[in-house]
Amino acid sequence: MATYLVTGGAGFIGSNLVHELVRRGERVRILDNFSTGRRENLRGLDDKMEIIEGDLGEPAAVKKAVHGTDVILHHAALPSVARSIEDPTGTHAANATGTLNLLVAARASNVKHVVYASSSSVYGDSPVLPKEEGMRPEPKSPYAASKLAGEGYCLAFWKAYGLETVCLRYFNVFGPRQDPNSPYAAVIPNFITRMLQGEPPTIFGDGLQSRDFTYVEDVVEATLLAATVPAAAGQVLNIACGRQHTLWDLVRILNDVLGTETFPRLARPRSGDVRHSQAEVMKARALLGFRPRIDFEEGLRRTVLWIRASTSRPTGTGNDRPGIGETSEGSPAILIAEDDPMLTLVLHEYLDRFDFAVHTTDSHEEARRWLEEEGGLLLLDGSVFKQMGIPLADLPRRAVICSGDADLVEEARRLGMTAFCKGRLDDLGKTLRQIATEGPHIPSSAPIPLRRRAA
Ligand code: UD1
Numbered sequence: 132m133a134t135y136l137v138t139g140g141a142g143f144i145g146s147n148l149v150h151e152l153v154r155r156g157e158r159v160r161i162l163d164n165f166s167t168g169r170r171e172n173l174r175g176l177d178d179k180m181e182i183i184e185g186d187l188g189e190p191a192a193v194k195k196a197v198h199g200t201d202v203i204l205h206h207a208a209l210p211s212v213a214r215s216i217e218d219p220t221g222t223h224a225a226n227a228t229g230t231l232n233l234l235v236a237a238r239a240s241n242v243k244h245v246v247y248a249s250s251s252s253v254y255g256d257s258p259v260l261p262k263e264e265g266m267r268p269e270p271k272s273p274y275a276a277s278k279l280a281g282e283g284y285c286l287a288f289w290k291a292y293g294l295e296t297v298c299l300r301y302f303n304v305f306g307p308r309q310d311p312n313s314p315y316a317a318v319i320p321n322f323i324t325r326m327l328q329g330e331p332p333t334i335f336g337d338g339l340q341s342r343d344f345t346y347v348e349d350v351v352e353a354t355l356l357a358a359t360v361p362a363a364a365g366q367v368l369n370i371a372c373g374r375q376h377t378l379w380d381l382v383r384i385l386n387d388v389l390g391t392e393t394f395p396r397l398a399r400p401r402s403g404d405v406r407h408s409q410a411e412v413m414k415a416r417a418l419l420g421f422r423p424r425i426d427f428e429e430g431l432r433r434t435v436l437w438i439r440a441s442t443s444r445p446t447g448t449g450n451d452r453p454g455i456g457e458t459s460e461g462s463p464a465i466l467i468a469e470d471d472p473m474l475t476l477v478l479h480e481y482l483d484r485f486d487f488a489v490h491t492t493d494s495h496e497e498a499r500r501w502l503e504e505e506g507g508l509l510l511l512d513g514s515v516f517k518q519m520g521i522p523l524a525d526l527p528r529r530a531v532i533c534s535g536d537a538d539l540v541e542e543a544r545r546l547g548m549t550a551f552c553k554g555r556l557d558d559l560g561k562t563l564r565q566i567a568t569e570g571p572h573i574p575s576s577a578p579i580p581l582r583r584r585a586a
Pocket of ligand 1: 210213251252253302303304316317318319332333336340342378401404405408
């Protein structure tokens with residue numbers, strides 16, 4: 132089993148990678164200086180990975196972080212074009228010098244493979260669309276220049292020392308765990324937060340600028356492929372959805388999703404801003420077998436769910452969470468058995484509001500044990516218990532069924548169970564609040580014994 136180092140592992144893309152690596156049972160270490168990364172992004176993972184708090188500018192911390200690792204996913208960086216316009220030196224130090232320091236340590240420590248998070252911004256404003264990897268980079272902001280410098284070092288370390296590096300040019304990534312509150316927040320979390328608060332978002336420029344917005348789950352998939360495909364070494368690859376949406380498209384879709392009619396404010400365009408951006412993703416498809424799966428609208432829907440769920444969430448690291456089968460004082464425990472990492476994430480965020488002790492598993496065996504011992508409530512995805520071979524009628528009545536399958540939800544309700552369609556979190560919330568105040572048993576529903584699956 133390989134040991135992964137994720138630099139910037141508490142940041143947006145980094146933490147999504149860490150969660151997926153942990154889910155896949157990999158050994159993970161992160162290096163983060165927590166300047167923009169957030170501990171809450173790593174909630175629930177405390178005993179499943181190692182954190183080294185340190186900066187890419189501190190040789191001792193970098194050496195310690197790199198030691199004994201096989202694969203580095205290098206995501207530590209100071210993001211934001213706007214920030215780099217204000218602070219070009221700081222951006223260069225973190226993104227370019229930081230990358231060089233990391234590569235020096237990786238080489239000394241015989242690391243096998245480095246995946247570098249580059250950016251679509253390196254293409255600049257050349258009028259040709261879609262952008263192909265062979266085009267001449269034309270950075271128009273210090274951020275873009277710093278990312279391009281990092282690419283240069285990665286390629287040089289591959290050519291000069293044989294250190295396997297691959298540069299992934301991510302195109303405007305969005306999704307859960309992207310900070311909506313930073314002064315340099317990216318456009319999507321920024322607009323969603325404002326529109327949820329009933330405030331108009333601000334469009335810089337005429338709003339006709341376009342981006343190839345890419346959902347983070349697809350980026351995680353591509354990155355983990357790049358980490359394991361030897362043919363990727365020495366390559367630069369676009370990682371994107373391959374579509375193009377203007378800011379007006381974004382506002383229109385968000386109004387649809389949120390059921391609002393918000394009209395944005397217009398302000399002067401930002402310096403360093405690229406006009407249009409769209410990727411050709413054929414190279415990543417050919418080399419990695421990468422295919423984006425989540426389209427823009429679906430990604431936005433999921434992101435809205437997450438931002439909604441995470442607002443009013445109590446802060447904290449989650450270190451004090453009880454183990455499986457235990458409950459925190461006075462609060463019922465819930466096990467989420469889900470195959471869909473996104474829904475699991477949303478449920479986690481959401482359930483925290485109701486003071487539940489929440490555990491997650493995608494192990495059917497664990498879910499089965501939980502059911503048999505009846506250690507608490509269980510939120511089940513329909514597909515999970517189908518795979519467990521347990522008929523719906525055999526589940527204890529205290530199981531809370533959460534499914535995208537409307538027939539299944541109806542059947543569960545006919546059986547007297549609490550069942551909700553995925554996406555209707557507010558309904559789920561009402562019942563959970565009731566359960567939280569009345570105790571772990573759903574009122575007037577005696578659990579029925581579970582029949583074991585025939586061998
Ligand atoms: C750029 C890169 C992206 C990189 C990111 C890191 C390009 C094409 N993309 O994103 O790959 O990951 O930097 O920071 O260079 N905007 C508003 N109102 C707001 C916020 C933003 O109108 O409140 C506008 C911006 O001016 C821009 C667009 O929305 O035109 C997207 O901005 P942002 O989300 O900050 O990302 P980019 O700078 O495009």
